[in-house]
Amino acid sequence: MNFYSDNVAGAAPEILAALAEGAAGSVQSYGADPATARVERRLAEIFETEIVVFPVATGTAANALALAALCPPYGAVYCHAESHVQVDECGAPEFYTGGAKLVPLAGAHGRIAPADLERALAAGGAGDVHHVQPAALSIGQLSEAGTAYTPGHVAELADVARRHGLGLHMDGARFANALVGLGCTPAELTWKAGVDVLSFGATKNGCLAAEALVFFKPGLAREIGFRRKRAGHLFSKMRFLSLQLEAYLADDLWLRLAGHANAMAARLAEGLAGAPGVEIAHPVDGNQIFVALPPAVKRGLRSEGFGLSTWDDRLSRLVCAFNTEPA
Amino acid sequence: MNFYSDNVAGAAPEILAALAEGAAGSVQSYGADPATARVERRLAEIFETEIVVFPVATGTAANALALAALCPPYGAVYCHAESHVQVDECGAPEFYTGGAKLVPLAGAHGRIAPADLERALAAGGAGDVHHVQPAALSIGQLSEAGTAYTPGHVAELADVARRHGLGLHMDGARFANALVGLGCTPAELTWKAGVDVLSFGATKNGCLAAEALVFFKPGLAREIGFRRKRAGHLFSKMRFLSLQLEAYLADDLWLRLAGHANAMAARLAEGLAGAPGVEIAHPVDGNQIFVALPPAVKRGLRSEGFGLSTWDDRLSRLVCAFNTEPA
């Protein structure tokens, strides 16, 4: 059983079937196809508001484009010190923004506390030409510690952000897992709480490679068509991104897949929590478990074929996916 | 019948089947999967030499990464004035190189003449800090006029490039069409003729979204892993790129698909050439036809449901694809 990451999983059968079915016939390229239009409409329904959508293939592309929309080259993006944008994208935000600075903030369980953001901004040098200018806040949903920001958390951060003129980006690589765990609506977790732009992840939750960059303020999206093309992320046969997203959203497939992964993680966490010497480090709000394992237990799990990743000196990470078997 | 472009076509059934078959089970992510390894080996066999391969999803990404490998921020890329890298990528080469300059060269039938390159380089200011430094030559295979560079053409240009210290990039968005048209081997058309790095296109010829960036000089590839990740073009579920490429290369599928498209184009060109007032503007070396059509003929074709694109004031473009029907 491989708990290394949710990206070691393949793709959901419904999504593969949609690709096969939609592959026949000629349709216009570069997004002028019917499936792309349908996906935008469907996402607008799901989010209960007007949005602008850009399908892309990777979460890093979605995040970096989102930050380029919010932050000028001389700007600063505030983010958690362990966040994906700061640690795991080889500088993609810096590349896409033209050299902005990411300001890493500490915070328990992978989440930024509003007071810490406030304090950092107070020292941020807004208006002073010697300093990069505070421009955006980026938060992960789930965070890199597997925890979720509740709508209340998001709103508190958004309030600080708004008062300081920052745009708010949510890296929703595991948005569905967070949503299912929290039991709120997509709107409540995003624009109603103050999110300006969302990387709506789908790859980790059953797609082959598909994410939707969702702008809740259409004005922010003005440049993104050009930036996406210029980055090589405008697919000529766009239907193959949109067909994935369409199947993902149809009949609540996305929520069912995430619900399954979360349930598997909850069951696994329960099992681990009872074992001697095992310590669950962070609340399990979605499909990820961060756990301190005695070396013998770790060796034992591996010898039985359990894939897991060594997260840092102390913790291991186990991730359940849409197709994790209950065994 | 849609001749608008080869990217209005869907995907070949063999390639869709490979995705479905390879989707089951867990494999390591980010390219550490077996399919990716097999693709690299297969391409090395096809090109009869040691290579380094980076699967990416779009031709623009492949081209821009290739040029970033060859050209520093203060460098110049020589290319045809109508080439894809110059005209159709919204500045992707400039973005990926960190602000290099593309130097557009004229040339009949979409091809650069060695003497024109030589002349441009003589005025190029090599070694002078006031001028961007000549660093790369990029040629399209097929060119934007639908013509091919023969191995002899390539070798002549490579000779000029080598003498001036330029790296040679081939934008092979329609590499298979060129190859089939020319009847030479992949090695003869690339590294044996002096090509350093190839964008090996597959999307237009039957894949959903898959290209292989192929380095014939492994030393040039040293930075590309980082640059690809940083650009958001490292796929987590890489198997889904590699499975496409694997099926594309298996049993000469790629050559059969291109052969079909070329044959359809030849037949179509023959038919057009006989019509009154119709003038084929460039040699039809692959699957593209550039043609001056009397307005009445153009209207007639459109009213019968033929898709074609208006190329410029004078010419229309018709493109045959892997799945164009002989009707």
Place this chain on the structure above:
Amino acid sequence: MNFYSDNVAGAAPEILAALAEGAAGSVQSYGADPATARVERRLAEIFETEIVVFPVATGTAANALALAALCPPYGAVYCHAESHVQVDECGAPEFYTGGAKLVPLAGAHGRIAPADLERALAAGGAGDVHHVQPAALSIGQLSEAGTAYTPGHVAELADVARRHGLGLHMDGARFANALVGLGCTPAELTWKAGVDVLSFGATKNGCLAAEALVFFKPGLAREIGFRRKRAGHLFSKMRFLSLQLEAYLADDLWLRLAGHANAMAARLAEGLAGAPGVEIAHPVDGNQIFVALPPAVKRGLRSEGFGLSTWDDRLSRLVCAFNTEPA
């Protein structure tokens, strides 16, 4: 006598004296000194309008910052094929804009013809994500052929630019020479004719190293303070830039220096024009002469100690400076 360029000359005594006099005492740094404020006010008087001024030390910095204010990373700057921004700045505009594309236009005597600009823009792909977006026009005053754009010329180009949504930048490295040659006011040659931002050159005309970046539309200057600092062009002891500019503008020194250089060039051109086999290639509108010289004459001038530069295969350039002696 050195006619190689006007930058082989030193600095005017008045300007050196101003540095020495203003060096004593403490003043606030980074532009919060009285001299900087005085320069901005003086330039506003000279240009008869509200402006925003940024002193910098080099023309390349002024030009590149100006273009970064007008052109996004995915934008295009239209300019003459022989212009300084295109040929002689090692890609500074590309660097500062974050990778914009310069579109070189031909044009007699170093000047862009409105019809050629119109034609290029018609093919420029505005609004289409595949193409870089037309954003700015940059013209040289003097041009690289030593000619001036009259206020009428500028207005015609500005009209085309405005209709296509382009900002208009004037590279005034030799603005004083053009102005004196044309006999118009600074306002007539700039904002009244439609110029949005001017690189107001002073180095070539008697300063040590000082240029003023002048914005006629304050809204365009919003980001420049940050971009200048970030580029390392915000001087801590700013007074030493501003003192140069203040002395340069005082008592019409700048116009007298340029008038002298122009007069010397006119006299030299007159002398050359009478010599057998000598052909003046372009109108001498300022202090530069482009001339086809018989090899013997060229050798003769050099053996007598005349410095001149070989411009291209055919032409030599002779430049008179503020301190060229009438001998």
Place this chain on the structure above:
Amino acid sequence: MNFYSDNVAGAAPEILAALAEGAAGSVQSYGADPATARVERRLAEIFETEIVVFPVATGTAANALALAALCPPYGAVYCHAESHVQVDECGAPEFYTGGAKLVPLAGAHGRIAPADLERALAAGGAGDVHHVQPAALSIGQLSEAGTAYTPGHVAELADVARRHGLGLHMDGARFANALVGLGCTPAELTWKAGVDVLSFGATKNGCLAAEALVFFKPGLAREIGFRRKRAGHLFSKMRFLSLQLEAYLADDLWLRLAGHANAMAARLAEGLAGAPGVEIAHPVDGNQIFVALPPAVKRGLRSEGFGLSTWDDRLSRLVCAFNTEPA
């Protein structure tokens, strides 16, 4: 008396005189003048080794060019959390490197401890495409807390840097103050201790605007000529930078000026240390004093006309300059 910063001071008379004397006559531009050659030779003597020198006008330009020489776009620069490159340059290192990431390290008295660097590098992800690649270490001399790194400190850090493949940059904005304070030779404080490239500051210590970017490994300087031009930092009338540097280095003027500033700071620190409620926060190794002042003392100093800057919540900064009077 203004202790706000050493950049509120003007320029030393010897340096102003050198400008006036060297302004006459024609010399070649862009650094091909005799003064520039003499400065490079003189610096080579002072540093007792072969070097490559690039005069520039600002410390930010020197630092950013140095880091661009050491760090690729996907690289990381390790630096102190309060360092000038991290805090006070509005992202210039990010701009010049093409989007590298600065990794801020804590450290007492403004200095990085080798163990902290070692620990950060252990977590730095070298060789992993998901992470920016450790490429450079940058240290300030003086640090932003007014302290110096001894040759021993530098060598320890250089040892860590070398073992991890990092280049070592020293931001010597106050290099002369550090040198005089430490009583070692320029060679001992730089290349003999492992420094690869030095921003040799002169502006703060009596020049108008002049710094020398000094490469101790000529191979690292290969691209800098192009990068300097492209950034608008190649002065046409280069003599005016070089004349400043020449006078600065002549007859040990630079050491005398720094010695004076340091002596004034020592005297001032002694005076402050005796006052009730006053606490000197960091060792005074050069010309800067960081001090916690009781509000009444602070008000008192200001009402007597003493300029000083509020550094943070707790500390004030007083800086003595080359021309601070002993009063």
